[in-house]
Amino acid sequence: MNIRNIIIGIVIVVLISFDGIVLYKYRQIQNRYWDAVRENLVLSNKDVSLSGKLSKNIILQQESEGLTVQTIKVQDVEHKREVPLQSLIKTDQQSVLCFRFRENDCDACVQQSLSLLKEVSEYFPEKGIAILSGYGNVRQFQAYAQSTDKHLFLVYNVDTVSIAAENQEQPYFFVLTHEYKIQNVFIVCKEDAQLTAEYLHSMAHKYWAVHKH
Amino acid sequence: MKKLLLISLVTCLFFACDNSYSPIILDSHCRDTLSCNPSKAQRVCYSTIFQSIEYIPIPTDTNFLIGNIDKLLVVDDFFIIMDKYITHSLFVFNKLTQEKIQIQKQGSGPGDYVVLQDIYWDSKQQVVKIYCNVRKKILHYDIQGHFLREETLPYRSNRVFSIGNHYTYYVDYLRNPTIIKNNKYPNLMLTTQDGKVLCGADYFSADISTSLVYSTLPQFSVMNDTMLAIKPDHSQTVYYVTKDNIIPAHYLNFNNHNVDHRYWNKVTETGMTFKKITDYSNAIGLCESYYYMENKDVIIFKYRYREQLHTVLYSKKSHKLLDANPFYNDMDQITPFQPVLVQGNKVYCLLQAEDIITASSFLYEQQSVPESLLNTTQALDNPIIVVFTLKDF
Numbered sequence: 038m039n040i041r042n043i044i045i046g047i048v049i050v051v052l053i054s055f056d057g058i059v060l061y062k063y064r065q066i067q068n069r070y071w072d073a074v075r076e077n078l079v080l081s082n083k084d085v086s087l088s089g090k091l092s093k094n095i096i097l098q099q100e101s102e103g104l105t106v107q108t109i110k111v112q113d114v115e116h117k118r119e120v121p122l123q124s125l126i127k128t129d130q131q132s133v134l135c136f137r138f139r140e141n142d143c144d145a146c147v148q149q150s151l152s153l154l155k156e157v158s159e160y161f162p163e164k165g166i167a168i169l170s171g172y173g174n175v176r177q178f179q180a181y182a183q184s185t186d187k188h189l190f191l192v193y194n195v196d197t198v199s200i201a202a203e204n205q206e207q208p209y210f211f212v213l214t215h216e217y218k219i220q221n222v223f224i225v226c227k228e229d230a231q232l233t234a235e236y237l238h239s240m241a242h243k244y245w246a247v248h249k250h
Numbered sequence: 251m252k253k254l255l256l257i258s259l260v261t262c263l264f265f266a267c268d269n270s271y272s273p274i275i276l277d278s279h280c281r282d283t284l285s286c287n288p289s290k291a292q293r294v295c296y297s298t299i300f301q302s303i304e305y306i307p308i309p310t311d312t313n314f315l316i317g318n319i320d321k322l323l324v325v326d327d328f329f330i331i332m333d334k335y336i337t338h339s340l341f342v343f344n345k346l347t348q349e350k351i352q353i354q355k356q357g358s359g360p361g362d363y364v365v366l367q368d369i370y371w372d373s374k375q376q377v378v379k380i381y382c383n384v385r386k387k388i389l390h391y392d393i394q395g396h397f398l399r400e401e402t403l404p405y406r407s408n409r410v411f412s413i414g415n416h417y418t419y420y421v422d423y424l425r426n427p428t429i430i431k432n433n434k435y436p437n438l439m440l441t442t443q444d445g446k447v448l449c450g451a452d453y454f455s456a457d458i459s460t461s462l463v464y465s466t467l468p469q470f471s472v473m474n475d476t477m478l479a480i481k482p483d484h485s486q487t488v489y490y491v492t493k494d495n496i497i498p499a500h501y502l503n504f505n506n507h508n509v510d511h512r513y514w515n516k517v518t519e520t521g522m523t524f525k526k527i528t529d530y531s532n533a534i535g536l537c538e539s540y541y542y543m544e545n546k547d548v549i550i551f552k553y554r555y556r557e558q559l560h561t562v563l564y565s566k567k568s569h570k571l572l573d574a575n576p577f578y579n580d581m582d583q584i585t586p587f588q589p590v591l592v593q594g595n596k597v598y599c600l601l602q603a604e605d606i607i608t609a610s611s612f613l614y615e616q617q618s619v620p621e622s623l624l625n626t627t628q629a630l631d632n633p634i635i636v637v638f639t640l641k642d643f
Contacts, residue, residue, distance in 0.1 A: 176630045177318065177336055179315055183315050183337070
């Protein structure tokens with residue numbers, strides 16, 4: 038009788054343990070499945086919003102393209118004076134790659150772009166890259182300029198650049214040509230840093246690779 | 251047979267357990283309620299609350315230019331300043347010796363940060379801890395600016411603080427999929443050093459974009475060595491974090507003006523913008539509370555009601571709550587009440603040098619600011635730290 042009870046007991050324990058293990062594994066699989074579903078939903082929502090953002094950027098970029106720089110004054114930190122934006126162009130042949138950001142722009146986008154700019158700076162000639170910050174406060178601009186690699190970039194502060202790309206909250210690049218025209222405007226998209234890297238490489242190739250050799 | 255049943259029961263219980271953390275904290279468990287009625291706000295003068303003002307100009311030179319003060323720590327005579335966005339640096343200066351250093355270590359090597367996300371003073375180890383949420387590192391620096399060591403954290407967040415042997419993380423609308431539990435993400439959590447989540451609180455009320463809502467990125471108020479306080483933006487619950495638990499401590503009750511489902515429904519509507527949400531909140535008279543700071547004696551926060559910013563000061567000793575609108579500066583007539591730190595009976599605010607220059611003739615006339623400060627301040631100087639000493643109120 039006792040032996041029978043023990044055997045039944047062991048069988049019950051084994052069965053319950055087996056049930057428990059199966060239940061536990063099932064819950065794990067189910068959790069993983071729902072996490073994956075959720076992740077895919079988030080990703081597909083992200084894709085939709087990214088594509089909308091890029092379309093909007095393209096329109097603003099096109100609108101800003103080819104405009105001639107008129108009377109934009111920039112603050113020169115080195116000489117502590119205001120100079121016209123055109124003064125960035127030193128010779129007839131030179132163009133300058135400009136990176137524009139304002140204090141309220143997405144900071145992660147600004148940092149990401151500056152880091153990419155540093156990486157490609159060797160492809161650009163000396164004084165070939167200008168940073169146009171948009172600080173409302175002069176001390177803030179000077180503090181920023183002081184902390185920037187001045188041997189890599191020219192640093193200026195400018196209140197407003199009157200082009201359509203300014204009507205959004207992302208930093209952007211453009212090339213200021215020797216004809217004082219704004220060309221190849223590119224609005225940074227935080228979600229795709231690769232795009233910015235490709236833009237910078239193609240600009241280096243388009244405007245400066247020939248002069249390099 | 252009893253033994254057999256017991257074994258079976260234990261086995262069942264064993265398999266019923268899983269690795270989720272507990273407990274889910276509910277707002278209704280708050281210990282205290284602070285009630286505010288925006289229609290009963292009154293004009294309060296600075297002199298009702300503060301007994302004195304002290305001005306501490308931060309030395310300025312070309313190698314010590316602060317863009318913005320995003321966080322201030324005061325340790326004895328040392329002032330530790332975080333400039334997160336402009337120079338991405340830490341500035342340390344000694345009030346007595348005027349000794350000053352700048353820590354600017356952007357990079358990805360040992361001791362470097364990609365993003366200067368947060369700083370705090372570890373009083374036990376006597377080090378400044380810098381948190382980089384890109385590298386997921388805590389960097390230890392001594393007060394002289396020497397790098398000591400770094401440690402890796404398992405999660406990304408907006409704020410981090412070590413408490414006892416544990417860590418507490420605060421995230422501000424930055425969902426962390428690695429800690430999702432039951433389709434919820436905690437804003438605030440307490441973990442062990444190796445990342446085991448012990449406790450989670452203040453779940454996201456809605457899936458929102460940070461660009462839609464006004465966010466002040468609240469910081470932990472240090473109550474003592476074993477307790478911190480924090481109030482997430484758009485939450486009316488103040489949480490205390492101890493080394494073992496997260497406790498809902500106070501509930502800020504605005505009654506019919508509470509931020510509730512009306513707000514969160516609006517935020518999640520398609521086509522919403524920051525302006526539309528703010529207009530809606532103003533139109534129906536919601537009270538959005540921000541800038542919460544607390545210590546053992548006082549609670550200070552602000553809330554916005556129909557485009558007006560109210561300042562609330564609450565004395566824990568007398569249980570007196572002052573809802574100030576306007577909060578009138580009858581002391582120096584210039585320093586805005588925007589605390590960056592509340593420590594002991596001191597409230598630290600900032601005064602911009604250019605504001606002094608702009609108002610200098612008025613200030614000379616009023617004699618409300620020391621003449622030496624008026625005479626020596628230059629427009630491009632670093633901000634001045636203004637220390638208000640609280641009265642018992």
